[in-house]
Amino acid sequence: MRRVLLIPKMDSMTSPVAQATRGPVTRKDVARYAGVSTAVVSYVVNKGPKKVAPATEAKVQDAIRVLGYRPNAAARALKLGSTETIGLVIPDNGNPFFSLLAHAVEDAAAELGYALLLTNSDGNLTKERRNIRNLASRQVDGVILSSVLMEPDLADLESADIRTVLLNHSADAPGFNSVGVDLFAGAKSAVEHLIGHGHTTIALAMGTNAGNFLDGREQGWLQALTEAGLPEGPIVRSLFTRAGGYAAGQRLLASAIQPTAIFASSDMQAIGIMRALHEAGRSIPDDIAIAAFDGSEEAEYTWPPLTTVKQPAQAMAKAAVSALIGGRRNVNSEHLIFPTTLQVRQSCGCRRI
Amino acid sequence: MRRVLLIPKMDSMTSPVAQATRGPVTRKDVARYAGVSTAVVSYVVNKGPKKVAPATEAKVQDAIRVLGYRPNAAARALKLGSTETIGLVIPDNGNPFFSLLAHAVEDAAAELGYALLLTNSDGNLTKERRNIRNLASRQVDGVILSSVLMEPDLADLESADIRTVLLNHSADAPGFNSVGVDLFAGAKSAVEHLIGHGHTTIALAMGTNAGNFLDGREQGWLQALTEAGLPEGPIVRSLFTRAGGYAAGQRLLASAIQPTAIFASSDMQAIGIMRALHEAGRSIPDDIAIAAFDGSEEAEYTWPPLTTVKQPAQAMAKAAVSALIGGRRNVNSEHLIFPTTLQVRQSCGCRRI
DNA sequence: GTGAAAGCGCTAACAT
């Protein structure tokens, strides 16, 4: 890389004009400047718990402005036992679904005056544990965990006494609050849509979950097939990534029974599959139709645009945050399941209106 | 949504087995349990600044484990004046480029034992300011700012006494450390590549920046054209988003002079443009070739795969973090410019090997 | 309506 400028720091003899006290301004400075006690400053800053005379308040506000005072959150946290911060543990902020979720969580938290400590576990259980522990030691008021695992036995260990809600978790988790979507119904609706287009051999491109629960998406796919009296199509398993989907697509193309439609358990996988299909010269949706699960924005811009089962990420994030720090914190094991909506585009065979 | 389980919290009469002291375990508890002073516990936990006898250390470690002690970061931060936390302000974590950057920043920070407070400003200056202020009051040790603006006059105001480095900032910023890429050279190389394919009418799809600096990408595009003796192609301006690109693409298709190639200032815009092109039945790259700037993973999976100028996000993130909290914190205005690499795929007209 | 002061959990200088 090229270094453009390299100006040594000028001696920090900052002009001691109105603000003689160099270094952070504390509540004490404000009190002195305003000619009141430190308690009063607190009352003003926090609008309570005691009332202050309007005149006094004005003086304090003035001092605050002049001195450029900003309360020290660390001290406040120490005193109050709350950092007004929540932690978020996701597998990978590079994955559009999770980055959207993270953004939504940030918004929801900010609305309540909470900040967000973001950590990625990179699909790595060890890292996930470390992140949780780290967040706990940082006194976050709670953590939202999008676990690598289906059954977060780990949370049992680590979270011990820290409030936790499982996000993007669609199985039951005794002892935990959790929020997720109805994977089963969502997948089923997508596969039924594919069946509606006349497909009879519908493959499943499933993501690999650590854990031995049967994923709702797999069940939904199967159920739709069964109810329609259709045979179980081929299954390929891969990571929940574009690259995983790409590989899965190639395997599917090489398999004995060729599906005429594919249901993918995530948009990312579908996108990888579509690339494999394009490269092989197959037309989508005419040779092979495809539908997926997630509803990320990226799915709107693939070619052809991807029909996908949309998860209400904002709502889920909001629910997770409010389960964590909203009212009713005393509930211990509540499982919120959000419905999905099928977003019909052209990859399934539907035409533009 | 559907509520599945709703089990009321069981009375928190947790078994007081080995751990009578309910509530958070403090260093005092550990000291008492281990039969040492609190100072010794500190020495053990922090591996210094004094040495402790191996036997004592073992006792303390034991107490820590048994009691499940975890240091209180808030107290530590108050005492030390450092939270070991940095703040990141980005326009939108939903944008793949920024989510990648955020992930990279998190990694780099974690490596140094720092946590990451993430905030989105949603392209909104007011929000950006609020975020910075909020981070400052939370005593972060520094903030990495990917500003909405080209000239962060604001930082002047807000960051006042908080260490700041500008990330993804390719213009000079006196008084600030910053890291960015060589927009000019990157854009120029992409346009030259397009020229190499024989194109003579090359449009520019530029993102809209608040600020009156001429973007390096625009200059690079122009320079490549000029050097090749080519006329300036049409310019369309839009947001740095897929939707922005889509609209830009439609405008381009409707314009008087039809380009045979387009250079887009971001992958997102290129992706939107490609959709517009596909919908209009234009073939890429045969009817219209396209190249872009950013090098996000998504560009690898468009159809056809997008030729794009790759920014070294990890390296940039690492540099930003180390400028903030690594050694040499005393440098005040250093501008790091990273080189880009042209990632040639098929959207420009190159064929698969 | 305002102020004095205790103490949140921790670190480290200073004693022993």
Next chain:
DNA sequence: ATGTTAGCGCTTTCAC
């Protein structure tokens, strides 16, 4: 090698 203790900036009870 270990212990004592002041104090980081804040909130809030209790006195006035």
